[in-house]
Amino acid sequence: MLKRYSGDEIIIRNYSESDLDEIIKLYSTFQNLPYAYLSKDENFIKYYLKHYNVNADSVLVSVKDSQITGFAIIAITIEDDVKYGNVIEFQAIDSQSAEKLIQKVEEYCSKKDVDAIIVALPPHLQKQKPIFLKQWVSFNPNIMIAKCVSPFNLLKQLFSTNNKLKKRIEGKSVIFRIDGVAYKVNSIKDGVDIDIVQLSEIPKNKLIIDLTSQNLTKILFGKLNIVLAIITGKVKVNTIRKIGFVVKLLNDLRITDAVYVSPGDLV
Amino acid sequence: MEKEILIRNYNHGEEEEIVNFLNLCYGKWGDINKWKYRYLSYPTFDKDNISILEYEGKIIGHGGIHFREMILPNGAILVGLLGDGAIHPNFRGMKLHSRILRHRFEIACLKSAPLVFGWTLKGSDAYKSDVRAGFVEIKQLPAYIKIIRPEKVLKASLKDFLAKNQRVRKVFQETDFDMIFQFKEHTFSIQSIIATPKTLTFSEKDYVKIIYNEKAIKHLVNFRNMSKVKRILSLIYLLIFMKIRVKIGSIRMFFKTVLKGWTLVKTL
Numbered sequence: 164m165l166k167r168y169s170g171d172e173i174i175i176r177n178y179s180e181s182d183l184d185e186i187i188k189l190y191s192t193f194q195n196l197p198y199a200y201l202s203k204d205e206n207f208i209k210y211y212l213k214h215y216n217v218n219a220d221s222v223l224v225s226v227k228d229s230q231i232t233g234f235a236i237i238a239i240t241i242e243d244d245v246k247y248g249n250v251i252e253f254q255a256i257d258s259q260s261a262e263k264l265i266q267k268v269e270e271y272c273s274k275k276d277v278d279a280i281i282v283a284l285p286p287h288l289q290k291q292k293p294i295f296l297k298q299w300v301s302f303n304p305n306i307m308i309a310k311c312v313s314p315f316n317l318l319k320q321l322f323s324t325n326n327k328l329k330k331r332i333e334g335k336s337v338i339f340r341i342d343g344v345a346y347k348v349n350s351i352k353d354g355v356d357i358d359i360v361q362l363s364e365i366p367k368n369k370l371i372i373d374l375t376s377q378n379l380t381k382i383l384f385g386k387l388n389i390v391l392a393i394i395t396g397k398v399k400v401n402t403i404r405k406i407g408f409v410v411k412l413l414n415d416l417r418i419t420d421a422v423y424v425s426p427g428d429l430v
Numbered sequence: 431m432e433k434e435i436l437i438r439n440y441n442h443g444e445e446e447e448i449v450n451f452l453n454l455c456y457g458k459w460g461d462i463n464k465w466k467y468r469y470l471s472y473p474t475f476d477k478d479n480i481s482i483l484e485y486e487g488k489i490i491g492h493g494g495i496h497f498r499e500m501i502l503p504n505g506a507i508l509v510g511l512l513g514d515g516a517i518h519p520n521f522r523g524m525k526l527h528s529r530i531l532r533h534r535f536e537i538a539c540l541k542s543a544p545l546v547f548g549w550t551l552k553g554s555d556a557y558k559s560d561v562r563a564g565f566v567e568i569k570q571l572p573a574y575i576k577i578i579r580p581e582k583v584l585k586a587s588l589k590d591f592l593a594k595n596q597r598v599r600k601v602f603q604e605t606d607f608d609m610i611f612q613f614k615e616h617t618f619s620i621q622s623i624i625a626t627p628k629t630l631t632f633s634e635k636d637y638v639k640i641i642y643n644e645k646a647i648k649h650l651v652n653f654r655n656m657s658k659v660k661r662i663l664s665l666i667y668l669l670i671f672m673k674i675r676v677k678i679g680s681i682r683m684f685f686k687t688v689l690k691g692w693t694l695v696k697t698l
Binding site for chain 1: 508547577585590648
C-alpha cells in the first residue's frame, strides 16, 4: 500500500516501479540550460534506487493531474557520528513540486532524527535561491577540480559535437600548441579533422595558438578571460592580425560556467 | 623500493581487503555494501576502473575512476570521475599518490575520456598535490544544507578539516592550551577531536572559548572550502558583527592566543 500525502494540487506519494518511465522523462527539463551535468539515463536512476541506505519509503514522487512532476531519493547516512538525510537525487519540473517535495523530505528526515539534510536542486531551479529554502544554507562539501588528460581527444570531441565551433572553423585550419604538442584542426567536407603534427612541418603563415592544458581547461569552464590571457601571455598567438578570430574561437571553446552535480553523482 | 611496488587493476575476490584498506586510510570509510554500490553496481563499471598499488603482496594504494557522459550546453563529452584515492600511512611521501593518479589518467586516455574530475577539500594536502598535478578548480552549482544540530555538524566539519590539513593540525597539537567551541549548552574542544594522544598538559584556565550563534553557522559550515583570504575575512566579519565571541581563560592566555593565533592564521 502506497502512502499518500495530500497537498493543494500536488500529491506526494511513495515511488513505485511503474513510475520509472515518467521519471526519466523529467530529465528533459534540463535541456537548453547553460550548465553541464552528468548524464542520467534509466541505468543511473536504477543505480540511485539501489543505494545501500535507500528504503522503499525513502523515495518520494510528486504528482499533479496524474502526471509525475518530481521525485526525491533520500539516503540516511552516518558520517563522523553525524546523521545526514542525504537527498542523493532530486528532480522537479517546477518550483511548486520542488517545494512540496522538500517539505516531505524534511518531514521524513525529522522522523528519522537526522542532524542535517543535504539537497542539490536541479539547475533550472537554481537561478536564484528558492524562497522555500530560506532556512537552508548554500554550501559545497568539497570543491570540484578538473584536468585535461588528452588534448587530442578533447579537441576531437568538442569540434565534432559543437556546431558553433564547426561553423567557426569552416574553410580554415588552426594549430593548437598544447603543452608543446601541436594539433592541427582542419576543416573538411564532413566536419573537422584533427592531427598531431610536428612543429617543423608547420608553414610559417599558419595560425598557431599556444597554451597549456591547464589554461585550456580554465577556458572550457569560464575560469580564464580570453583577452586578458592573450595580454598576459597565458595564450600566445603567432600573428596579431587574427586576434579577433582567436578570441571568438576560444570563446566558443568555453563549454560551461558551472557544473551541476547531485550528491548521488559524487564517487 | 618504488620499483618493487606494482601498479595493477583490481582482481575479483579482493573486495574485503580493499574495504579494510580504505578504512585504514580514511578512518571510517564504510563497509562492503558501500564498496559494492560504488563500484560493482555502477552502471559503467569495469575492473580497470580500480587501480591498486601492491607491495610484497599487500595493497598499499587504491584509486577509483568511473566513466560517464557529461552533457554540455552544446554537445556531450565522455569524462572520468576520480574517487577514493588512498595511500597506506607507512608509504606516504613517496609520490605514490601521483603515480596512481597518472595510472588513472592513462586509463582515461585509453577510454577516450579527455577530461577527468575530482572532488577535494580546498587548501588540503590533497588539494595542493592535485594542483601540482595540473588540476584546476571549476565552479559547481551549490548544494543546500539544513542544519538541525549545528554542534554535531560543526564538530564533524572541523574534524575533517583538521584531518586533511596536517599543518593546521600540527599547530593545534603543539599548543599548550585548548580551544573550546560552544553553541548554546553544547561544547567540544579541539584537543578532543585530534586523535593523537596529547603529551602537553595545561591548567583549567589555559583555554580559549569560541561561543558562536545560529548566524555564524552559515559562515562556519563553508569555512572548510574557503580560500585563505576568504577564511580570514570571514573570521574578522564574525568577530566584528558579534556572531562569534571569544572568551579567554586568563591574561597569560591572552598573550599566548595572540602569538599562536598569528601562527594559525599563516597556516589556514
